[in-house]
Amino acid sequence: MTQGDVISLLLEDEAATLRLGNDLALALKAGDCLALSGDLGAGKSSLARAFLRTVAEDDGLEVPSPTFTLVQSYELRIPVSHFDLYRLGDPSELTELGFDEALENGICIVEWPEMAEGELPEGRISLRLEHEGSGRRATITAPEQSASRIRRVLAIRSFLADAGYGDAERRFLTGDASLRAYEYFHLGDGTRKILMDWRPPPEGPPIYDGKPYPKVAHLAQDAYPFVAIADALRERGFATPKIEKVDYQQGILLIEDLGTEGVLDDEGSPIVERYRESVACLAHLHSMQIPQDIPVTATHTHHIPEFDRTAMKMEVRLLLDWHIAWKREAPPSDAEREEYLAIWDQLIDELRSAEKTLLLRDFHSPNIIWREHENGVRKIGLIDFQDAMIGPTAYDLASIVQDARVTIEPDLFRLLMADYLSLRRAQGGFDEAGFMKAWAIMSAQRNCKLAGLWVRLLQRDGKPGYLQHMPRTLAYLKVALEHETLAPLREWCTRAGILPVES
Template sequence: MRDGPFDIGLADEAATRRLGEDLALALKPGDLVCLEGDLGAGKTTLARAFLRAMADDPDLEVPSPTFTLVQTYDLRVPVHHLDLYRLGAADEIDELGVEEMIASGIVLVEWPERAAGRLPPAALTIRLDQDGDGRRARISGAAPALKRLDRSLAIRGFLAGAGWSHSTRRFMFGDASTRAYETVEQGGERRILMNAPRQPDGPVIRDGKPYSQIAHLAEDVLPFVAIGEALKTAGFAAPSIHAADIEAGLLLLEHLGSGNFLANDGSPVAERYAEAGRLLAALHGKSWPETITTSQGVAHHVPAYDRGAMTIEVELLTDWYMPYVTGSPVSAEVKAAYVAAWNTVFDRLESAEKSLVLRDYHSPNIVWRDDRQGLDRLGLVDFQDAMIGPAAYDLASLAMDARVTIPPEMERATIEAYASARAAAGGFDRAGFDEAYAIMAAQRNAKILGIFVRLDRRDGKPVYLKHLPRIRAYFARALVHPALEPVAAFCQSAGLLDDTLS
């Protein structure tokens, strides 16, 4: 990983445009980028390619801000494009409000030398110079931004090695974890790029382990490869893997489509949730190994969704959510009472049916494919954290969708679609499953309440707070089951079920 200045060759105009795309996948709000070089060196070409990639619009009109000095674009991250070539005097830069621009998005500056040192420190400086028939880009800047750009350039290299050197790259989404996704297109074919570098372990929480190890979170992309191959072998629609660099955390995946579970008005489509319930019934009707050997001969042990993992997850409620709503930390005595209540409930799971738990089986992670039939109608795209645990967990994840409000009647219909399919196959303990469903629904929603607050408080992602009312309602709905009485009693005594906190 390069942590100092470096230079790269740009053989032609297309290579300069690709650098603009790579830059668009590397920058983040608060970055100021200085573009240096003589007239005709390619600064405008680079800036235009960057803006079109940010907009996901190859035809975006990008007028030169030579006379206006500033052109602002309201994109997924606001971008302020400055051209200081005709700046009258260096002190005019103060009137532009560059620091305010940086606070609101990304700032791209051509001819930064005209500012005579009055610009804030640049995250990156890119100098373009003619180099024979091509160009050479000299890149310097702050270590964090250099690291991000170096990662983006490494992804370009990975794509080239897979035969996709001339592909266009577009941001798809970054989820609540450290993974990010891109759509890449070449010759009319589309694929998905998963960018999931191995993360350093967090602080030790207990038993000498960080949270990720206690909760059995995937630490590299091997689990995704292993579980995906197992799902495909069993007849489910997981994406084919066209290229993989497990050490680097990069996968080039089949694009399964873009259909979702929502109607045009944004409401959930009941039959799609029911169909996803029936797919789970098929999945739970199969036997799953605890160790999966990939086609490359690498073994992955599927961890157990054990009490340690379940407990550390529900503790997110006392660690993050309760302090958020009460304004003060939770005492050791209160936390101990909470964990004791959950342990009483978890005892009831000893006899619950176990199966492969995909762990985040809800609408954002299931692709609806209207032109397909049977199991192929639903594409599965998020399963790297899969475990062997209570089968009911994934149905609770689906029927109490964290990102979509599912009315009680639709939840019941989804459960019935699953239960009917299981009963038809024989040997289904409905009463036992219903109890496990309520327990895992409460467990999942307690966890998510904590995670969404943590994403705001620790990770600076306040957008997740908008989901809290929905998750609180789901949590209260699950606590009605008699099996949850110890946890319900704790929540009642702690005021967590009061209207003022929900």
């Protein structure tokens, strides 16, 4: 294989070997080949078993040795094929065993890789186990990117050990469209802890005023905003995770588990009661003023950024830069771009008098936890607010009543809007007409952004699944454009072919 980074670990006992298998299962991804070598009894099979049980999320998973069958395949979250080549007659037989197909679709664990050295991919991860004292020495050689992932899971293990959970059996929870990923583990009493893996993002290319997209759009680049907003909201009675431990430099957080119930039923449809409670929670939040500067540590204060003109226009440019070329197979003309951005300048001017306070930014089904046994606003668990800004409150209402990932039927949409407006009227001093204008603008802004984002996730990031949300997004946009203030944008979208021509 090609020379790569080398990681050397002393495994004190059998439990440490199992933990390494557990950790590697969080590091490897489809297309990875893990080649395990070492003498008989060195722990290869134990490590492979721990790896497979982690991916399966099943501590009792039967993992028979593939010594005689040569390969054992498992259809798991990531498919895994476990090869034992000790009895391989000829290296060329590896192809007959379906190795290439297994590697294309999942992860391959290979014991006794020496038996087919020339047939294995050069970019494999090689792990050698050798006896050392009363324990074992694990030497991992891997390409740079693979080694980086492995070092990351080992850093998280060290973080957990410092927090008193060094023996935790880690399990994958979820990833999202960003660089964040989540794990969980259970304590002896059955309670669950959540770990947020938020790797420091690479500095992207400058796209505006010498700044990369995340900085222009005010997207959080470290854990300080998450901790600041979580604490500020929790102090005001909202349900946000308590932060047990955080490493700001590495971007690793150990946080409270607010629960596993969401606001959708088993078929993925909205549960009316839960959406209504979510809107009530939002109305309560909008009655408050959250300070823009929140102390986080003795040396760091988080300044909540404003959802300003630059950020709004940067987001709506996604429609120009990605959606139109995808839909028409040709980019917009310079005249189209100029007119579109001029329209948005006018619409943003209309927001000058809009009510403004904290925007959670992505207040919709993936980020809402239902807490049945709590009362009031604490029924709604909030888990995604690191990108919060100060701006028009109407934005978050648009996020929930036009849920980007769930179809909100017109009857439910009207009910949720009526609930929110009724609660806000009861608070007093509510400019309903001004709010509804801001709602239409913010809905259009959000859906123009999403119409471009879904295409960018497809074409740039290789994530086609998000494209399923496109018809819904355009339908939501059409609703927003019904407001008289948005007539110029409605006409532009119709001419551009984004909306159908009205009969």
